[in-house]
Amino acid sequence: MIIRYIIINLFIILLLISCQSNNETNDSSKYTVVVTTNIIENTILNIVDTNYVNVFPLMKEGVDPHLYKATRKDLELLNQADIIFYNGLHLEGKLAEVLDKLSRQKKVVALADVLDKEKLIQVGEGIYDPHIWFDVVLWKEVTQYARNTLNENNIPTSKKNYISYLDQLDSTNNWINKRITNFPSKKRILITSHDAFSYLGRAYGIEVNALLGISTVAEYGIKDINNLVDYIIENKVRSIFAETSVSSKSLEAIVAACQTRGHEVQLVSGLYSDALGKKDTKEGTYIGMLESNINKIVNSLN
Ligand SMILES: [Zn+2]
Structure with missing residues (x-):
């Protein structure tokens, strides 16, 4: 009986050890940077020295940050972090309390804090649109802020990668400007589920409209549907866009409502708003995501 007890205990201990070694967070020789969205992850990966960090x-892909709540595993990860980055401006609305608590113990950085308020899109009294990554110039500023903060906190960074990345951001910004400029302004109307593209619209000259406001937490009513349908018909819009991190159901209702009023509109899927694509794909990078979105928008509206 005793031997059996010892064997079972040994087995449990071995199991725990093997679980721990499989745990990706267990590499104690490296610094741990924890971030909220995979957009921020990709940015930080282009700055840090991954040999040490x-x-x-x-x-991950397809996750809506407005609705996301921390899991137990997240809390463990956040507790192990040497530094934490999040977007801010209430993008991660349901994580606010957790991040606030952690900020009393360690460095917790809201990247949007670096931007002057006058550069932000204000949507209400003291409320700003959080989707700042859709203006590459603003996101470059955020990238520079992230790098300075990492350096100040002695997290190893790669100067070579960082300099090259800033160049790539400039090229991407120029590429988007060209791609949009060559596209007739009358056709530049981007309609999505939630209002995530106002910075893209302001920076590159695209009119945007959405069923929901800047957060997916809000709900929509019949009036919102009717208003959007009116807008689509008035502006002869032929394509509307479903986002990878938001249900497309509401937009399907819009397509059907347009149809009953004799207006054909297609629902284009796969637009990235608040999350990048799968890791190790082109759309799993910030720049690749932007290219994919812009090509999709221009090709579908043309
Ligand atoms: Zn959003």
Whole structure:
């Protein structure tokens, strides 16, 4: 009986050890940077020296940050972090309390804090649109802020990668400007589920409209549907866009409502708003995501 007890206990201990070694956070020789969205993850990966630093996102592809709540595993990860980055401006609305508590113990950085308020899109009294990554110039500023903060906190960075990345951001910004400029302004109307593209619209001259406001937490009513349908018909819009991190159901209702009024509109899927694509794909990078979105928008509206 005793031997059996010892064997079972040994087995449990071995199991725990093997679980721990499989745990991706267990590499104690490296610094741990924890971030909220995979957009921030990709940015930080282009700055840090990955020989010495691990970057862990809480949210992967297809995850909506407005609704995301921390899991137990997230809390463990956040507790192990040497530094934490999040977007801010209430993008991660349901993580606010957790991040606030952690900020009393360690460095917790809201990247949007670096931007002057007058550069932000204000949507209400003291409320700003959080989707700042859709203006590459603003996101470059955020990237520079992230790098300075990492340096100040002695997290190893790669100067070579960082300099090259800033160049790539400039090229991407120029590429988007060209791609949009060559596209007739009358056709530049981007309609999505939630209002995530106002910075893209302001920076590159695209009119945007959405069923929901800047957060997916809000709900929509019949009046919102009717208003959007009116807008689509008035402006002869032929394509509307479903986002990878938001249900497309509401937009399907819009397509059907347009149809009953004799207006054909197609629903284009796969637009990235608040999350990048799968890791190790082109759309799993910030720049690749932007290219994919812009090509999709221009090709579908043309
Ligand atoms: Zn959003």
